[in-house]
Amino acid sequence: xxxxxxxxxxxxxxxxxxxxxxxxxxxxxxxxxxxxxxxxxxxxxxxxxxxxxxxxxxxxxxxxxxxxxxxxxxxxxxxxxxxxxxxxxxxxxxxxxxxxxxxxxxxxxxxxxxxxxxxxxxxxxxxxxxxxxxxxxxxxxxxxxxxxxxxxxxxxxxxxxxxxxxxxxxxxxxxxxxxxxxxxxxxxxxxxxxxxxxxxxxxxxxxxxxxxxxxxxxxxxxxxxxxxxxxxxxxxxxxxxxxxxxxxxxxxxxxxxxxxxx
Numbered sequence: 256x257x258x259x260x261x262x263x264x265x266x267x268x269x270x271x272x273x274x275x276x277x278x279x280x281x282x283x284x285x286x287x288x289x290x291x292x293x294x295x296x297x298x299x300x301x302x303x304x305x306x307x308x309x310x311x312x313x314x315x316x317x318x319x320x321x322x323x324x325x326x327x328x329x330x331x332x333x334x335x336x337x338x339x340x341x342x343x344x345x346x347x348x349x350x351x352x353x354x355x356x357x358x359x360x361x362x363x364x365x366x367x368x369x370x371x372x373x374x375x376x377x378x379x380x381x382x383x384x385x386x387x388x389x390x391x392x393x394x395x396x397x398x399x400x401x402x403x404x405x406x407x408x409x410x411x412x413x414x415x416x417x418x419x420x421x422x423x424x425x426x427x428x429x430x431x432x433x434x435x436x437x438x439x440x441x442x443x444x445x446x447x448x449x450x451x452x453x454x455x456x457x458x459x460x461x462x463x464x465x466x467x468x469x470x471x472x473x474x475x476x477x478x479x480x481x482x483x484x485x486x487x488x489x490x491x492x493x494x495x496x497x498x499x500x501x502x503x504x505x506x507x508x509x510x511x512x513x514x515x516x517x
Contacts, residue, residue, distance in 0.1 A: 281442060285463045300423060301474050302375040303400065306452075307359050309477070310352040310402040311371075311379075315363075315387055316395045325364045345418070348401045365390050376400065376422070405475050407433040409483035410440035425474050426460060429481055441486045447472040448480040 305311070315326040353361050359372025366386045371379040380398040387394040405424070408414045412434030419429075426447065430436060442462040449456045449472065458472035467473055475481070 309355045312399040314397045352401045403477045406480045410437045446482040
């Protein structure tokens, strides 16, 4: 009876060791040491350049409320509540945002047509302001992108499409928005698929290493797809978890029987 009791315990121990190995595979930046400088000149924070068909939030404000109505007609006299009504949901953003035309331009009342494609948001803001100053007194201009969305799929808890309104976002932040990784994520093989002007590019990122911060794909671009693949052993691990529960129950019963001398 002692041999019968001992064997399930050995199997249970093997499964526990396998579980420890799985936990280690989910640890980020395994080669990171204490007090190490990461964010230096090697970290590439991109400045997004506006493309045709981008949807932009453009706010032009002056001291003249009547003039403001021409550029932001749905805001009314209350800037803050009007902005919330205009951009509070995705459909409102689409309707009230400024769509960049196929030729890279945007049309404004009074100040006319301005080319913004190929410019960063700050460059576009400065260009619009320079044009507005030709017609308006002391204009204030703010430009943001409304169509900055990323798709997170694979081994995350809530895969889906997520919008970013902060100007920049990295892969870790996108994964957090999707609820984090599952227990079966292969974090040393995360793929970012990026649509370029003429071609689609793929980037493979190893998040067990600090070198991932140097990747061009660590910071995301609008319409990026982030895929977190499952570990090859996912099916085995799921089965092992099931077997572990069964063996735990069996070993417990055998131990009880051993104590009572059955």
